[in-house]
Amino acid sequence: MFEYIGAMHMHSVYSDGSGEVSEIAKAAAEVGLDYIMLTDHNTLRALKAGYEGWHAHTLLLVGCEINDRQNKNHYLAFGINQAFSTRLSAAEYVHKVKEMGGIGFIAHPHEKRTHMKEQPAYPWIDWDVDGYTGIEIWNHMSEWMENLTEQNKYQSFLHPLRTIVAPQKKTLKLWDELNLKRKVVGVGGVDAHAHKYNLLGFLEVEIFPYKVLFKSIRTHILSQEEIKKGRSEEAVERAKKIIYSALEKGSCFIANDYHGDSKGFRFFAEADKKIYQMGDKISKTNGVKLKINVLNSNAEIKLIRNGRVIESWEDKEASFTVNSKGVYRVEVYLNDKAWIFSNHIRVGV
Numbered sequence: 322m323f324e325y326i327g328a329m330h331m332h333s334v335y336s337d338g339s340g341e342v343s344e345i346a347k348a349a350a351e352v353g354l355d356y357i358m359l360t361d362h363n364t365l366r367a368l369k370a371g372y373e374g375w376h377a378h379t380l381l382l383v384g385c386e387i388n389d390r391q392n393k394n395h396y397l398a399f400g401i402n403q404a405f406s407t408r409l410s411a412a413e414y415v416h417k418v419k420e421m422g423g424i425g426f427i428a429h430p431h432e433k434r435t436h437m438k439e440q441p442a443y444p445w446i447d448w449d450v451d452g453y454t455g456i457e458i459w460n461h462m463s464e465w466m467e468n469l470t471e472q473n474k475y476q477s478f479l480h481p482l483r484t485i486v487a488p489q490k491k492t493l494k495l496w497d498e499l500n501l502k503r504k505v506v507g508v509g510g511v512d513a514h515a516h517k518y519n520l521l522g523f524l525e526v527e528i529f530p531y532k533v534l535f536k537s538i539r540t541h542i543l544s545q546e547e548i549k550k551g552r553s554e555e556a557v558e559r560a561k562k563i564i565y566s567a568l569e570k571g572s573c574f575i576a577n578d579y580h581g582d583s584k585g586f587r588f589f590a591e592a593d594k595k596i597y598q599m600g601d602k603i604s605k606t607n608g609v610k611l612k613i614n615v616l617n618s619n620a621e622i623k624l625i626r627n628g629r630v631i632e633s634w635e636d637k638e639a640s641f642t643v644n645s646k647g648v649y650r651v652e653v654y655l656n657d658k659a660w661i662f663s664n665h666i667r668v669g670v
């Protein structure tokens with residue numbers, strides 16, 4: 322499998338971000354990301370302006386973040402060639418994205434503002450809607466804002482990466498429950514805006530530079546097909562297709578790479594001499610073996626079935642013989658910090 326590492330969910334000057342698209346791409350290339358997915362609010366202007374494609378060794382893909390009339394139900398949509406009116410309901414835009422052959426992820430589903438009540442939160446409200454590809458299970462800026470208190474604010478401003486702890490338990494629980502009914506892919510987002518603030522009247526700070534956030538929550542995709550870095554329109558389309566179809570399949574994992582290099586993490590299953598990847602479904606339950614590899618000997622691996630930890634190991638690798646049907650995924654901790662979240666392998670459900 323080829324592994325490609327990218328960051329998703331960011332805003333440029335085409336909406337409420339402070340960075341030009343070319344600057345954002347440059348920051349991603351400097352950090353060594355293979356791809357980034359731009360999501361300006363309700364617009365595809367960056368696409369029309371021709372920014373989609375290779376910027377040094379980074380592929381920039383353009384989607385958008387859609388919201389409804391109440392500015393709720395934020396939806397990250399990709400693989401579409403037209404943006405939508407904010408007068409549509411969540412049910413309508415989720416449906417339209419799918420109809421256009423695109424993919425979409427519910428953004429910051431349970432966003433809240435416990436400590437900053439004056440700042441609105443933008444959670445997903447309309448849970449009756451179906452047809453979305455997946456959920457953003459971890460969002461850097463949502464968590465950063467949520468964790469910000471009067472007591473820790475200086476630390477939080479100084480250490481934007483250290484203050485990120487883990488995805489919300491509520492989101493993980495819902496994600497596991499949804500997967501018992503159908504595949505719902507998990508992805509991670511940075512939600513970068515690089516908003517500029519003037520501190521004390523003379524000191525301009527950025528919350529936070531794109532380059533800083535590009536070191537944290539990343540979505541790693543796995544693909545059988547290698548991405549070729551050709552500059553032609555066909556080559557870009559092919560590369561884009563590889564990334565979008567891996568995301569659609571759930572052949573991906575989310576990692577906070579600030580804690581450690583998660584490249585090489587693998588979670589797969591063996592059954593009947595066949596290999597199944599994250600996002601796959603295995604119809605039978607007997608003779609299924611789950612395998613986990615992490616290229617770090619200090620890792621704590623937790624295997625989760627239907628939302629419950631059923632086994633854990635402090636090792637670089639682990640295997641588990643399945644004896645009951647369910648949705649299985651893996652969490653990995655490094656020095657007690659939440660590090661890697663796999664997508665599910667669904668067995669017999």
Ligand SMILES: [Zn+2]
Nearest residue numbers: 386395428443
């Ligand atoms: Zn949003």
Ligand SMILES: [Zn+2]
Nearest residue numbers: 330332386512
């Ligand atoms: Zn956003």
